[in-house]
Amino acid sequence: MRALVLGGAGFIGLHLVERLSAEGCQVTVVDDFSRGSDDERVAALRARPGVDVVSADLTRPEAWARLQPDVDQVYLLAAVVGVRNVEADPSRVLRVNTLTVAHLVNWLRPGPKVFFSSTSEIYAGGVDAGVVPVPTPEDVPIMVADVASPRMSYAISKLAGEAMLLHHARATGVPVVIGRFHNVYGPRMGADHVVPEMALRAMEGENPFRVWGADQYRAFCYVDDAIEAVVRLMDAAVEGPEIVHIGNDREQTNIADLARLVLDVVGVSATLQPMPAPDRSVRRRCPDLGKLRRLTGFEPTVSLTEGVRRTVDWYRGWRQTIAMPGQPTAARDRTPV
Numbered sequence: 126m127r128a129l130v131l132g133g134a135g136f137i138g139l140h141l142v143e144r145l146s147a148e149g150c151q152v153t154v155v156d157d158f159s160r161g162s163d164d165e166r167v168a169a170l171r172a173r174p175g176v177d178v179v180s181a182d183l184t185r186p187e188a189w190a191r192l193q194p195d196v197d198q199v200y201l202l203a204a205v206v207g208v209r210n211v212e213a214d215p216s217r218v219l220r221v222n223t224l225t226v227a228h229l230v231n232w233l234r235p236g237p238k239v240f241f242s243s244t245s246e247i248y249a250g251g252v253d254a255g256v257v258p259v260p261t262p263e264d265v266p267i268m269v270a271d272v273a274s275p276r277m278s279y280a281i282s283k284l285a286g287e288a289m290l291l292h293h294a295r296a297t298g299v300p301v302v303i304g305r306f307h308n309v310y311g312p313r314m315g316a317d318h319v320v321p322e323m324a325l326r327a328m329e330g331e332n333p334f335r336v337w338g339a340d341q342y343r344a345f346c347y348v349d350d351a352i353e354a355v356v357r358l359m360d361a362a363v364e365g366p367e368i369v370h371i372g373n374d375r376e377q378t379n380i381a382d383l384a385r386l387v388l389d390v391v392g393v394s395a396t397l398q399p400m401p402a403p404d405r406s407v408r409r410r411c412p413d414l415g416k417l418r419r420l421t422g423f424e425p426t427v428s429l430t431e432g433v434r435r436t437v438d439w440y441r442g443w444r445q446t447i448a449m450p451g452q453p454t455a456a457r458d459r460t461p462v
């Protein structure tokens with residue numbers, strides 16, 4: 126088995142590459158390291174037989190010209206993500222996230238099965254408008270509340286990617302699975318997402334402990350479970366094109382309770398200080414996993430408490446490596462999730 130993982134040095138990408146490689150797959154990783162860091166985990170990958178790490182910008186045609194098309198699976202995870210990026214440069218989000226898909230579609234030849242990573246943000250407008258149920262299945266209408274809002278650039282870029290790949294798959298017969306990730310978290314995901322962001326502030330002893338959007342509800346999915354779902358979808362006889370929601374529907378939590386859990390796992394106590402919800406952050410999110418279960422038999426296995434424990438453990442070590450003594454961690458993105 127040969128796989129090409131585009132964006133394979135990022136959070137989900139690296140966990141996926143490690144899993145595929147451990148199962149004996151030959152993997153080519155492509156990343157421009159704009160977000161995924163070239164750290165010791167990537168160095169360990171480079172040292173593994175059967176893993177090739179290529180540094181390239183997938184918005185550039187010459188990057189694609191270098192890639193061998195004779196692979197069995199292609200995973201497109203490369204994207205500009207994160208609220209900080211989206212708010213700072215929505216034009217870059219749209220350009221990078223759509224160009225990478227356009228190049229993929231141009232480059233593809235019949236043969237490999239394709240996985241495209243999309244997002245629950247795509248249907249968030251419909252949840253806010255009250256026309257989309259939660260837990261949310263795949264076949265709900267997509268609404269863009271305000272095309273000019275920087276926050277919408279990410280959802281719009283992924284919507285364009287979904288449409289490009291769906292129509293390409295129908296026209297050519299290339300098997301395509303579009304996985305919409307729902308709040309995946311875990312080690313090595315940077316410092317901007319809600320779980321590590323809270324964990325780092327808790328370790329710094331913040332009190333009162335600020336909680337943005339305390340009454341918002343989410344269903345968090347530990348990264349190992351998300352990877353299990355992706356691998357099952359790609360191994361199953363799912364030819365597609367299929368859109369499939371990926372996440373954990375077993376435990377919904379509000380953000381205040383998540384903060385209490387993080388404080389507890391870190392081992393500190395603090396008074397919660399509710400803060401406004403981030404602009405255009407959806408009030409409630411939980412995937413309907415009926416289709417994923419039907420196609421693959423997948424069940425989430427890592428509880429929120431266990432996942433937060435594993436994540437906090439990893440960030441303790443990470444903080445010791447990168448933290449500068451005495452320098453507080455900024456409340457980074459106001460953690461919209």
Ligand SMILES: NC(=O)c1ccc[n+]([C@@H]2O[C@H](COP(=O)([O-])OP(=O)(O)OC[C@H]3O[C@@H](n4cnc5c(N)ncnc54)[C@H](O)[C@@H]3O)[C@@H](O)[C@H]2O)c1
Pocket residue numbers: 131132133134135136137138155156157158159160161162181182183184201202203204205206221225242243244245305306307308309310
């Ligand atoms: N983490 C989540 O909960 C979540 C939720 C919904 C969707 N997703 C999607 O899953 C995918 C992976 O997300 P992640 O959380 O691992 O993000 P990430 O930022 O850690 O990974 C994305 C990777 O793409 C790389 N990249 C960006 N632009 C590139 C370019 N032009 N050329 C080559 N590489 C480039 C980055 O360096 C990074 O390593 C993304 O497509 C994201 O939109 C993630």
